[in-house]
Amino acid sequence: MLQSKYQWKLSSCDAEASRRLEQQLGIPPLLASLLVTRGIKHPEEASRFMDQSLLDQHDPYQMSGVKEAVPRIRQAVESGERILIYGDYDADGVSSTALMIELMRRLKASYEFYIPHRSKEGYGLHNHALKQAHENGISLIITVDTGISAVEQISYASELGIDVIVTDHHEPPLKLPEAYALINPKLPYCPYPFKGLAGVGVAYKLASALLGEDTPDAWLELVALGTIADLMPLIDENRVLVRKGLKQMTESSFPGMSALLHIAGWNPGEVSATNVAFGLAPRINAAGRMSHAFEALDVLTATHMEAAEAAAEKLDLLNRERQQLVDDIVREAFERIEAIEAVGPVPNVLVVAGEGWNVGVVGIVASKILERYYRPTLVLGINSATGECKGSARSIPGFDIYEALTHCDELLDHYGGHPAAAGMSLHVSHLEEFEQRLNDFSQAILKPEHFIPSLQAELECRLGEITLPVIEQLAQLEPFGMGNPSPRLLLREAELLDYRQMGKDSKHLKLTIRQDGNVMEAVAFGKGEIYTLLSPEARVNLVVEAGINEWNGRRKPQLFIQDISIPDLQVFDYRDPLDPGMKIEELCSKMLNISYCSAGSLAVVSTRRADLLSIGHLPGISAWVYDKERGIYPGSAESEWDEAVTVKTLFVMELPESPDIWNKMLSGFANLERVFLLHPRSSVEVIEAPSRERFKQVYVFLRKYVGPDGCSEEQVIVNIMSRLGITRRMVYFILDIFTELDFVSRTEGRIMVNPEPSKRPLESAQSYQALGLLAEMEQILLYEEVPQITEWITCQLQGVS
Known part of the structure; x- marks a missing residue:
């Protein structure tokens, strides 16, 4: 048995609608059903979804602010005004900045660009940058992927005599900046039909409004990169833009795009969204996280392959450094959480902070911790000189992390985000109270079911x-x-x-x-x-x-x-090992490092305490001994009775003396998922399933060999073994049965045959029945293959449950 990591949920499908699509469009049943589960039930809608040539892009002039922005940009270009492109440091912001640079180059505009430093400045417009722009003679700023919340900064720019055109896609605040033009499809008054564009998508719509049919298709590569990297929904217009952009990437017009693709391991052919998400986006983002986003911009705006390749190699190096840094912080964070686990339950909301942790990667670290512990997670870097903590949060469905931060707003210097992710800063002196406040807030919201991740099929x-x-x-x-x-x-x-x-x-x-x-x-x-x-x-x-x-x-x-x-019990065959203890230690060392196995879920059982001496000291594994009366009992001081129900993995070092003991063991370990068989086979004397013919042979021999005065039991046993080919162990069982039936009597090492035995049938003897069950158990556990053993143990478990 192997538990799934997620709770699986299966979408419902309208079978009739699926059959209709299958028949009318001539598509496979699997494809028809998938379309229906995605809400696409009508043939015309399905045809349009699959054949994207039937989908048109929306008119950019439907987006509010475009009509005002286009003539202002043209005026600036024609009169030679100096234009500043102001971007953001993530992959969407860098892609947006690169696209706007391409537009300025095409318009032959006088321009410069600016992206703030992630850790030194942070997100958004900054007054010191606006002041520098004014000193550089800038009279028009075009923001990309930022600016919709910059009320005070844009007001400051106006005071300096600078017009600001905002292109953004983030959620607008209640109070909007008084910019020359606001271009954002999410503005409440904006009639644009699709609200899910990335920042680069909004920038592209402005560019296409300026250039019309002359807008280069190559720019869609940048749209695809930013849209995928920013996790925007690939539906509606995004689907059209990204698909065309990916097609353009196969023979990219951007030297930097080609260089990045090759350094990410892409082989010539189709470029997929996966290539972009896991190959390009992390390298673009690494620049802003580890150095400055200008490093990534250099790649995307390079005009010669030699320069592009050199810049791409720098990004690849930064990304590898970023991966190592994340691994180091994750390891340190896990150690801290494991220390909490050692003394009590893990809190509902995890808050982990460390001095010197790079704030550019704490969001990635939070995601990795959430993946392992599946609970809201906040990771913060502490500046030891100032005491300032900057961090990122990642949350789970059902817990709005932005709402939780709002509950603690008096402790925070700054915060922002949405239900699933957020950022914050606070002083280290408030950190302990902040963690307590978050967990107190979670008590009324988070229930046990919230901590079970789900996977939709x-x-x-x-x-x-x-x-x-x-x-x-x-x-x-x-x-x-x-x-x-x-x-x-x-x-x-x-x-x-x-x-x-x-x-x-x-x-x-x-x-x-x-x-x-x-x-x-x-x-x-x-x-x-x-x-x-x-x-x-x-x-x-x-x-x-x-x-x-x-x-x-x-x-x-x-x-x-x-x-x-794996829904059923599993059996692993390690029978007849050279050193059972060493093999168990080897298996345990691997299993205790697996997230599916936890300390306390592993146990070893044997007939002899001596076998357990080398095992009982292993951390995370309990030791148990078979017992005729009780079934099993703790075999070491470290093992407790109540631990039996937590055991999921059982190592069997020796077979028990009877099936009854085996069944008592199974009832004690009621939650078994897997059994490892490590018992010896070659050293076990064979016993046979009870046979009337075999018992008759032994009885005839006894009547002939044992005289009226009896005989040495040992001598009788040796003779039966040699003459009838029966093992000593089997002879003992037969003699026990004959004794119970009063066929023979045994005292002081001698055996006598009863001249007038009772006429009780063999089957009436309890020891005869026990022999049959024991023979069946040993035949299966010693000689059968794994499928037969698994079936037998499964039946046993069902019988004792």
Whole structure:
């Protein structure tokens, strides 16, 4: 058994609407059902969604502020005014700035640009930058991806005689700045039909209003980059813009884009949203986090490949430094949280702060902590010289982190954000009270169900439905991303044929699965740790995304695993190990480093205390001894009775003396998920299933061999063993049964045959029945293969539950 990391939720599908799409559009049932689950039920709507040539871009002049901005920019260009482009330091802001630079170059305008430093200045317009702009002769500022909340700063710019045109996509505040023009589709009075544009998308609409049909298609590469990086929904107009931009990237007009793609490991061919999200965006963002966003802007605005490649290499180096820095802070943060775990429960809201932590990466760190602990997380860097703490928060569904910060606003110097993510600053002297206030606030909101992450699957299907032609047709739903995710499919009861770790440090996993005779490979990125918890022929449930594996000119379907579960008990065969204790220690050292296994969930059981001496000292594993009367009892001082119910993984070092003891053990470990068999086989004397013929042979021998005065029991046993080929252990069981039935009597080492035995049948003896059960248990646990053992133990568990 392997618990899924997420709670799976399956979308409902209107079967009739799906059949209608399938029949009228001639598309596979899987594709038709996916469209319906996404709310696309009518054939005309589905055709338009799949064939994006049928979708038109919205008229930029529908966006409020554009009609005022266009003539003002033209006037500035024609009269030679100096224009400042004011951007932001994230990938959307850098893309927006680069696009506006392209526009200024095309217009032959007199311009300069400015992006604030992330940690030294922070987000938004700053008066010192506006003052410098005035001194440089700037008379017009065009903001990109920023400015909608800059009421005081834009008022200051007006005092300096500078007109400001704001292009932004963030939520507008109640009080708006008095700018020359405000261009933001989210303005309450703006009639623009699509509200989900990225900052670069808004900048592009302004550019296209200025240039009309002469707007270069190449600029859509920048739109695609910023839109994907800023996690904007890939629906409506964004879907059109990004799809065209990705197509342009395959033969990019930007030397810097090509250089970044190659350094990120892209092979010539189609560029996907995934290439951008995981290859380009982190490198663009690394500049603002680790140095200055100008480093990223240098890449996107480079005009020669040599300069672009050099700039891209700098970004790649910054990104690697960023990754190492994040790893270091995450490790330190985990150590602090684990110290809290050691003395009590983890709080509802995690607040972790450290001196010298780079505030440019604390948001990434918060995301990684949330992924592991799944609770609202705030990570702050402390400036030891000033005592100022700057941080980022990431939250879970159901807990509005912006509302929580508002509850603590008197402790904060600044804060902002939305329900899922936020930023804040405060003095270190307020940090302890801040954490307490957040957790007090959470008590009335967060319930146990909030701490269970969920994963949405759109459709349950069989492996045979995921064919190469179907996956190729799923491409009509691209680009995939926020608001238009890659389809997630639920597969149940697939047989695990093969599995292996792969990649650096064995971080990833490759499975081969079979269902209904269809075989397919599945890759699980970042799940290499669960290799130890997989067993051959296990039946697995998977939530997957489907893709195509291309290698040496061959194309075949491939699955990408999002989550995995094994619903049934698993048995692992390590019987007859050379050193059971060493093998258990090896397995435990791996398992206790797996997020799926926790200290207290592992136990070892044996018939002898001596076997447990080398095991009981291992941290995180309890030791137990079989007992005839009680089944099991703690075998070391560190083990407690109430720990039995927490045990999910059991290591069996020795078989018990009877099935009854085995069943008592199973009832004690009521929540078992997996059993590792490490008991010896070769040293165990065989016992046979009871046979009337075998018992008759022994009885005939006894009557012939044992005289009226009896005989040495040891001598009788040796003779039975040699003449009838029965093991000593089996002879003892037979003699015990004969004794119970009064066929023989045994006293002081001698055995006598009763000349007039009772006529009781063999089956009436309790020891005869016990022998049958014991023989069955040992036959299965000693000699059968894993599937038969698993089935038997599962039946036993059902019997004792």
